[in-house]
Amino acid sequence: MNILMCQRVGGAWGYITDSIINALRDKGHKVQRWDGHLESWYEFNPDLYVGCSGHRQPIPAKHNAKIAIHVNPYGPVNLKGINESDDAIRWTLNQKPDVVFGYGQEEDRILWSYWTKRHGIPWVPLPTAGDKTLYKLIDTPKSYDIVYLGGRWPYKALSIDAFLVPVLKESSNYKLHGWGDWQPGLCSGILAEDQTAIFLNSGKVGPCISEKHTHEYGIDIPERAFKVALCGALVVHDPVVQIKRMIPSALVASNADQFKEYCLLYTKPDKEEERKTIAMKQREEVLAAHTYHHRVAAVFKQIGFEEEAERMILV
Numbered sequence: 001m002n003i004l005m006c007q008r009v010g011g012a013w014g015y016i017t018d019s020i021i022n023a024l025r026d027k028g029h030k031v032q033r034w035d036g037h038l039e040s041w042y043e044f045n046p047d048l049y050v051g052c053s054g055h056r057q058p059i060p061a062k063h064n065a066k067i068a069i070h071v072n073p074y075g076p077v078n079l080k081g082i083n084e085s086d087d088a089i090r091w092t093l094n095q096k097p098d099v100v101f102g103y104g105q106e107e108d109r110i111l112w113s114y115w116t117k118r119h120g121i122p123w124v125p126l127p128t129a130g131d132k133t134l135y136k137l138i139d140t141p142k143s144y145d146i147v148y149l150g151g152r153w154p155y156k157a158l159s160i161d162a163f164l165v166p167v168l169k170e171s172s173n174y175k176l177h178g179w180g181d182w183q184p185g186l187c188s189g190i191l192a193e194d195q196t197a198i199f200l201n202s203g204k205v206g207p208c209i210s211e212k213h214t215h216e217y218g219i220d221i222p223e224r225a226f227k228v229a230l231c232g233a234l235v236v237h238d239p240v241v242q243i244k245r246m247i248p249s250a251l252v253a254s255n256a257d258q259f260k261e262y263c264l265l266y267t268k269p270d271k272e273e274e275r276k277t278i279a280m281k282q283r284e285e286v287l288a289a290h291t292y293h294h295r296v297a298a299v300f301k302q303i304g305f306e307e308e309a310e311r312m313i314l315v
Contacts, residue, residue: 053070068299098303104219129226165183197231206227206231206235236253237251
């Protein structure tokens with residue numbers, strides 16, 4: 001099929017759509033990002049356009065494509081600062097999408113329920129996942145006990161300072177790459193994208209940190225856990241119970257002390273065989289159900305591309 005993806009933007013949505021594109025191309029679909037011009041739309045003649053309410057493009061009024069749009073929660077629960085804006089709701093409705101999707105799981109449907117109950121638009125859960133075309137096992141030494149890749153800013157620092165920093169302060173062999181306002185001496189700077197899989201493979205344990213609203217509501221889970229698992233490092237996650245439903249073998253801590261205990265315990269030499277066993281189980285669980293191939297298949301199925309949905313998840 002011909003699939004147009006919305007413009008490339010910074011932040012998580014940019015990386016997530018890169019991974020969706022990788023999954024689609026891996027299965028032979030022709031995919032390109034749309035520049036927003038009508039001429040290029042009609043020249044490409046898409047079967048499907050994937051857009052985003054937060055990064056709006058002028059979808060042509062006349063087209064033959066199916067339309068799938070990423071949206072934020074819009075339902076009876078007031079998620080301050082997270083719920084969809086009125087302007088974005090109006091824009092999305094004007095595009096007449098065949099389906100909308102968001103970073104939640106099936107049990108989070110109520111948070112997006114107004115899209116369907118008020119406007120009759122099906123909502124598909126599309127939590128983050130792992131890009132198996134990029135993140136895979138690499139034959140490289142486990143040079144570090146702890147590896148972490150990510151940004152730090154005031155909101156995210158609430159979790160990072162409580163959960164991750166105490167681990168780093170007690171580890172004598174860690175490596176952290178990232179961006180933002182990291183404390184002096186902790187971060188080794190930004191890592192090139194083509195080095196991320198190698199870097200994650202070089203660690204025994206990959207601590208996974210999420211933001212306060214993810215702790216509270218279980219939505220908007222960062223990709224980190226899936227990347228870490230695919231690269232064979234051990235996933236130790238902060239208190240997000242939904243992770244256990246997705247990766248049952250993940251070590252999910254209930255508090256900061258337990259998080260530090262898990263991280264440091266599995267760097268010890270006498271725990272190495274157990275660490276390997278759990279890490280490989282985590283990897284298998286991600287490959288079985290939580291890659292972007294699976295996420296694309298869910299959207300395909302909802303909009304009637306049944307055969308393509310099945311083909312997306314064939315090994």
